[in-house]
Amino acid sequence: MAFAKESEVLTGNLGDKLIPQNEILRDVSDLKTLANLQESMEWLSSRLKGFFINLPHAASGSPGSDPQVTNESVRSRDQILQTLTDLSRAFQDIADRCLLVLHLEVRVHCFHYLIPLAKQGNYAIVANVESMDYDPLVVKLNKDISAIEEVMGAALQQHKFQYIFEGLGHLISCILINGAQYFKRISESGIKKMCRNIFVLQQNLTNITMSREADLDFARQYYEMLYNAADELLNLVVDQGVRYTELEYIHALSLLQRSQTGVGDLSTQNVRLQRLKEIICEQAAFKQATKDKKITTV
Numbered sequence: 001m002a003f004a005k006e007s008e009v010l011t012g013n014l015g016d017k018l019i020p021q022n023e024i025l026r027d028v029s030d031l032k033t034l035a036n037l038q039e040s041m042e043w044l045s046s047r048l049k050g051f052f053i054n055l056p057h058a059a060s061g062s063p064g065s066d067p068q069v070t071n072e073s074v075r076s077r078d079q080i081l082q083t084l085t086d087l088s089r090a091f092q093d094i095a096d097r098c099l100l101v102l103h104l105e106v107r108v109h110c111f112h113y114l115i116p117l118a119k120q121g122n123y124a125i126v127a128n129v130e131s132m133d134y135d136p137l138v139v140k141l142n143k144d145i146s147a148i149e150e151v152m153g154a155a156l157q158q159h160k161f162q163y164i165f166e167g168l169g170h171l172i173s174c175i176l177i178n179g180a181q182y183f184k185r186i187s188e189s190g191i192k193k194m195c196r197n198i199f200v201l202q203q204n205l206t207n208i209t210m211s212r213e214a215d216l217d218f219a220r221q222y223y224e225m226l227y228n229a230a231d232e233l234l235n236l237v238v239d240q241g242v243r244y245t246e247l248e249y250i251h252a253l254s255l256l257q258r259s260q261t262g263v264g265d266l267s268t269q270n271v272r273l274q275r276l277k278e279i280i281c282e283q284a285a286f287k288q289a290t291k292d293k294k295i296t297t298v
Contacts, residue, residue: 015174172215172219
């Protein structure tokens with residue numbers, strides 16, 4: 001997937017850090033200014049290109065004209081063209097940087113709100129009113145994304161708007177799955193609350209991108225795995241196949257170990273982790289054998 005590499009790099013660099021408020025652009029008017037600057041710089045760049053493309057070619061000199069004057073005229077024209085070309089490139093470079101900053105800024109906002117959800121949130125909750133509410137951080141992130149969407153939609157061309165928001169669902173899914181390692185404990189009500197969080201994020205993003213944002217289903221299904229006991233989760237991997245990375249399964253098993261009673265001691269957990277590794281290796285070998293068989297058949 002096109003967004004997978006970006007999500008992997010960003011999660012690798014930012015996925016374990018609490019990002020303070022002073023390190024994000026919280027005021028959407030600042031983002032609007034960046035968007036306006038982006039469009040203005042791109043407009044200037046294109047107008048400069050159009051200007052020097054339409055400049056008349058230097059005359060070679062009429063009969064009897066001074067060759068020195070003609071040469072100086074050609075040199076002056078070339079210098080002007082070079083200056084205009086450099087300016088056009090500089091303006092386009094500024095425009096590209098502005099768009100990249102907007103693209104990354106929205107993603108940094110996701111880390112800012114979602115990392116504390118796992119590191120500082122209480123998801124070892126009992127079934128009560130609190131368990132039915134969305135996490136306040138998720139509500140804030142949704143408001144943040146919606147506010148940014150409103151100003152970007154008004155300031156930027158459609159393809160740039162898409163560049164900013166497409167792939168955001170994949171990143172949020174990665175952040176949430178990666179965050180499983182940071183929960184101290186999680187209860188069934190906590191799992192239900194996480195699934196509700198994911199649903200409301202998915203709903204908001206779908207309204208913005210007008211696509212299903214199926215990547216967030218992947219995150220929801222990951223947390224739904226945690227309804228199982230640790231040994232049942234291993235059986236699930238056998239039955240459904242390997243859908244997540246080995247590390248993501250390890251984080252899930254470790255969270256279950258911290259959260260559930262009667263799951264055994266550390267040595268029991270190590271046996272499970274070894275069994276997990278075996279299951280993943282077995283399924284990888286089976287897939288490779290199936291692939292080789294198809295190639296041989298062809």
